[in-house]
Amino acid sequence: MSRINIVTTETANTEQLALLQAIQSKLGMVPNFLKVLANSPTALRAFLGLHGIASEGRLSPQTRERIALTVAQQNSCEYCVSAHTALGRKTGLTLSEIECNRLASSEDGKAAVAVKFARPLVEIITHVGMNILTNMIGKASRVEIDFPKVELKMAA
Structure with a gap:
C-alpha cells in the first residue's frame, strides 16, 4: 500500500485531472508513480518536462x-x-x-x-x-x- 495517497480521476481536481488525462492519452495508462506525483501538479509537470527533455537526448x-x-x-x-x-x-x-x-x-x-x-x-x-x-x-x-x-x- 502506498504511503502517499495516489490521485485518481475520481479524486483529482481540475488541474490534476488534465495532467492525468494527458498521460493516459500518451501512454495508454497512468503509472501509479505519476499518480503520486500528481499530488503536486507542479512536481508532476516538472517531472514530465524533464522526462521529455531527457528523451530527446x-x-x-x-x-x-x-x-x-x-x-x-x-x-x-x-x-x-x-x-x-x-x-x-x-x-x-x-x-x-x-x-x-x-x-x-x-x-x-x-x-x-x-x-x-x-x-x-x-x-x-x-x-x-x-x-x-x-x-x-x-x-x-x-x-x-x-x-x-x-x-x-x-x-x-
Whole structure:
C-alpha cells in the first residue's frame, strides 16, 4: 500500500485531472508513480518536462532503460525495477540483458560502459543531493553552529 495517497480521476481536481488525462492519452495508462506525483501538479509537470527533455537526448531508448534498471536496482526501488523491466522489454531488451543491467553490466560492450558508469554516478549524486539538503536546512533554520565556526568567504 502506498504511503502517499495516489490521485485518481475520481479524486483529482481540475488541474490534476488534465495532467492525468494527458498521460493516459500518451501512454495508454497512468503509472501509479505519476499518480503520486500528481499530488503536486507542479512536481508532476516538472517531472514530465524533464522526462521529455531527457528523451530527446542522444541515448537510445534501450540505453536509457539499461541505465534506469542499474540505478533502480542499486537504489533498491522495487517499483522502478518492475517498471523499467516492462519498459525495457518494450524497447526490445531481452530478459537476460535486463538481468545483466540490474547487475550494472550488459551483453552489449558499448552499453556496458554506460551502465557501469551509472553506479558511481548515483553515489556522487546522492552525496551532492544530501549536502544540498543539509545546506538548505542549515540556512533556513539558522541552526546554532556547534562546531568550530568557519566564516564564509566570497567566491573568487
